[in-house]
Amino acid sequence: TISWSESAAAEAEAIAAIPCSGHGRAYLDGILVDGVPTCECNTCYAGADCSQLLPDCPADADSGDPLFLEPYWQQHAASSAVVFSGWHRMSYRTTGDYFISVELEKHIRLLHEAVGNAVTDGRFIVFGSGSTQLLNALVYALSPENASTPASVVATAPYYALYKLQTDLFDRREYEWKGVTSKWVNASVASMGNFIEFVTSPNNPDGRLLQSVLGGSSVIYDHAYYWPHFTAIPAPADEDVMIFTASKVTGHASSRFGWAVIKDEKVYQKATEYMQLNTMGVSRDTQLRVLKLVKVMLAEMRGEGGIFEFGHKTTRERWSKLSKVISSSNRFSLQQLSPLYCTYFKKIIDPSPAYAWLKCEMEGDVDCSAVLREAGIISRAGAVFEASSRYARLSLIKTQDDVDLLLQRMEALVSKEDV
């Protein structure tokens, strides 16, 4: 029988039952109005119960806020809930060394094995508060100690802006941002020194499966999107340094949980040292929560309750709807992605990228995100990715409301071309 957890469970269920008209949700720690957490509405929806659609409100397709998976977890409420006691893991200690949960590490390895998207045998695993924290941990770990010149950190455009922003923010003693790979691809090996190359595969913003351009010794493969939600899995990733994040596989961006799979023990030890000195590991509350989520994914794997079946169906539908709208346009074009055999689904699957990488083709449309903003669509400008401003990124992984509004605005914009 349950006793002390009963009121916690009752409170959680009562808040979860607040409907918010299906255009929002209430959280236990939501802002209280008359003692009740308010509904937190999807963009363009307002009112105490999120029932009002604001007229002329722009569709917000800017961030990769992964709420496309929220319905999945609502459909798995019982198996994915976690109640933890007021005294859960007060100690700094964890079951494993270096502030790692043994069970969570084990289940992450089981997840990669079940999905077949990464080799983890014989590799070390480091947790981070979001993969964001691991990006700099690994730049630090791959930077040479007391070298005469700092390591040069690079990426191929278009690239995820955080790589540059973080590298520029932290102390550059051992590393500094040295721009895009195209500047260096023909440099003489001698002048190369120590390069650390970020490779995002599938890429953010355009969804392409990429390999290292410089072929140097230190490459950080960011596989945030290397899951069947967003791409076919042609083979398990098998690189020296690979990064993953719960944000994009379970959709729990706010739990702040990422992990790195590292082949070289010295690199692992330096990344671990960074995590110890930076935050003394990842919140144990988060580790418990993510363990529960991974257990659900494994239990439901490949069944009709499978998260990848749900996720891929969602992203695939969104991509094909947007592609259909853009296919009738002369003004806009989308990135070309081809169907590919997927070892997870065991068949060839059509593209289902997290983001649309839209190009404005008309001579005068030099600022694509401005053209879209004019039509009531908020996008992420191409320049943010060090790409031409003729491009703009549209997020396809937010709520269904967000994508419906985006599609409506895009259809209206394209249909105006005919007149």
Ligand SMILES: C=C(NCc1c(COP(=O)(O)O)cnc(C)c1O)C(=O)O
């Ligand atoms: C949310 C977005 N990006 C998250 C992201 C991250 C950060 O994920 P976190 O684990 O949530 O910190 C890391 N790597 C890549 C390639 C990413 O795209 C975005 O681009 O809008």
